[in-house]
Amino acid sequence: MKFAKALSCATILAACTFGTASAADLTIGFSQIGSESGWRAAETTLTKQEAEKRGIDLKFADAQQKQENQIKALRSFIAQGVDAILIAPVVATGWDEVLTEAKDAEIPVILLDRTVDSKDDLYLTAVTSDLVHEGNVAGKWLVEATAGKPCNVVELQGTTGSSPAIDRKKGFEEALKGNDNLKIIRSQTGDFTRTKGKEVMESFLKAEDGGKNICALYAHNDDMAVGAIQAIKEAGLKPGADILVVSIDAVPDIFQAMAAGEANATVELTPNMAGPALDALDAFLKDGKAPPKWIQTESKLYTQADDPAKVYEEKKGLGY
Amino acid sequence: MDSAKRLGRRLLPQFIALALILALIWMVFPAFFSLEMQNGRLYGSLIDVLNRGAPVALLAVGMTVVIATKGIDLSVGAVMAICGAVAAASSVRGDPLVLTLALAIGTGLICGLWNGFLVAVLNIQPIIATLVLMVAGRGIAQLVTEGAILTFNDPGLIYIGSGSFAFLPMPVITWLVFGIAVAVLLRRTALGMLIEAIGINRRASTLSGIQTPVLLMAAYMLSGFCAALAGLIVTADIKGADANNAGLWLELDAILAVVVGGTSLLGGRFSIIASLVGAMIIQAINTGILLSGFPRNST
Secondary structure, eight states: OHHHHHHHHHHHHHHHHHHTSOGGGOEEEEEEOOOSSHHHHHHHHHHHHHHHHTTOEEEEEEOTTOHHHHHHHHHHHHHHTOSEEEEOOSSSSSOHHHHHHHHHTTOOEEEESSOOSSOGGGSSEEEEOOHHHHHHHHHHHHHHHHTTOOEEEEEEEOSTTOHHHHHHHHHHHHHHTTOTTEEEEEEEEOTTOHHHHHHHHHHHHHHTGGGTTOOEEEESSHHHHHHHHHHHHHTTOOBTTTBEEEEEEOOHHHHHHHHTTSOOEEEEOOSOOHHHHHHHHHHHHHHOOOOOSEEEOOOOEEEGGGOHHHHHHHHHTTTO | OHHHHHHHHHHHHHHHHHHHHHHHHHHHOGGGGOOEEETTEEESHHHHHHHHTHHHHHHHHHHHHHHHTTOOOTTHHHHHHHHHHHHHHHHHHTOOHHHHHHHHHHHHHHHHHHHHIIIIISOOOHHHHHHHHHHHHHHHHHHHHTTSOEEOOOHHHHHHHHOEETTEEHHHHHHHHHHHHHHHHHHHSTHHHHHHHHHHOHHHHHHTTOOHHHHHHHHHHHHHHHHHHHHHHHHHHTTEEOTTTTTTTHHHHHHHHHHHTTOOTTSSOOOHHHHHHHHHHHHHHHHHHHHHTOOGGGO
16 A cells, blocks of 8 residues: 555656656657558658657557557556647547546647547647548649540549548539539449459449540549559550549559559648647647647648659658 | 259359349440450450459359368458468569469468368367458468558569450459369369268268368368469459458358358358359449449448
8 A cells, every 4th residue: 555655656756757847858648549551650650750850759559449558558648747648549439538637637638630529628639631621622633634624523432431431522522513514423432442443443444435434533542543543554544644533642652653644633641640739739838829629731732743753752661 | 964964953043143133234234245355355344243253253162162061261351461462572572473472372371271270180160260360360461561552563473463364364264264173173083072071070071081180171271272362363453462451351252152152051062163153143243233333332
């Protein structure tokens, strides 16, 4: 009993010492969901890089897709008395208790790339991308690229019912509204994978007169576009010229396709969520200025004019 | 002649089902049967069915034999992912094509040997024994690819997925030749009968002198071999190893193909040709739905 008391005193003491540390040598805990996709691996790499750039001691915890692991990680960060916590929450619900604990310990929490259902005074801010806006940027590019010429569009959707699939479809359709020259003639799910993207595109091509009836492809992610590009090539058409290809995510492989002239445009879902998050945190710790509750990352459009070969080299090493 | 007639009668229900489905697709999409030459090979929806059905057809060959021994192999989808990852990693390293293929197929055989060892030697129920690799396999594949989609440019390896031979895509040739070869091997020798004997009564087969453990392990290794071939095809098809998604849930399609083919899940009598037709029935439905423009989630 005595030992436990002494231990808790020591922990509190340690927490106090950490709490008074200057902004330059911050200790920040980062609870990552896991590494289920290349994008997330890149997010981890970039978060580590951003922390190192700012001289921050980053404590990294991989939750392997489990919420209980994330809650455990958050509790251990709180016990260690870190200065702030970054978390990419695996699910939206069930965070109230642990976030309250963090609040009681006066540790600001920043959500990365996904949000939670808790009251917004439990966290400092959320840094995410706007999925509807991404679809919108892709749609606007196509509107400009076709410049009023009639154009039949086929769409490869993401996994049915997933929020990126719903929102990216919605944003794209909004951008096309009022442009009667653009028509979405076929739309099917390709499950966000290359294999399904290729298979579904093959059937689109067959169904639309060997592809002669299709003028553009919109894919909800780059992987499906990469698969579809192969299908277009095998059908004897030129992707990027005969059929315009626009997709979302900006993974390295699509830049290779763009460099080869086989894809036209991609909208970046930036894996650098930590950069804006740490900037906001810095301002908060220095001047006590609370950032807005939602920080939207930039959805940057890349086209063939943006030196795709160079971007590919930059992105290659990030672990995509 | 007599055996051909018997095979025909055995396959009649499957062929009727396939013909009905093809007719149905043809009504919704009249251009379904049109074929043309493109890039030196036949091109058309019918070829797509044969081509896209290749992974399930290959898996169904191994699955039929395993199910005939009263077993089941749930790990084939994950083994596909592992073998694809091994092939891609080897190709990226710059290994010659022969070594790449040998590594991938060797990996499939080792996975099959592991399953067979659990089932035949440790006497674990097949559904549990193969669940081990089904769950762990994707993790292993992720380790090999380091979590990314591993892309390669070796034209030899890509040829397996999207090349063509004798006017047909390579995957079609692969499953046709392989499926018929295995069927002939099992039916022209006593092997097929011995496998059926194990499926009907393993203990009695052992007592009557059949090398049950060896045959069981061979059956699971055949299934691993098939999974390796299927994994090579899907990997070569997209020029990259996608450890997360390659072969995902295909074990269920393969089991369905075997059941549609009329082989009993309780073991015993089996027909590989019928399973191949079963695989084509499944793929015809998939392709038909895509062509008709119905949303995929309605299946």
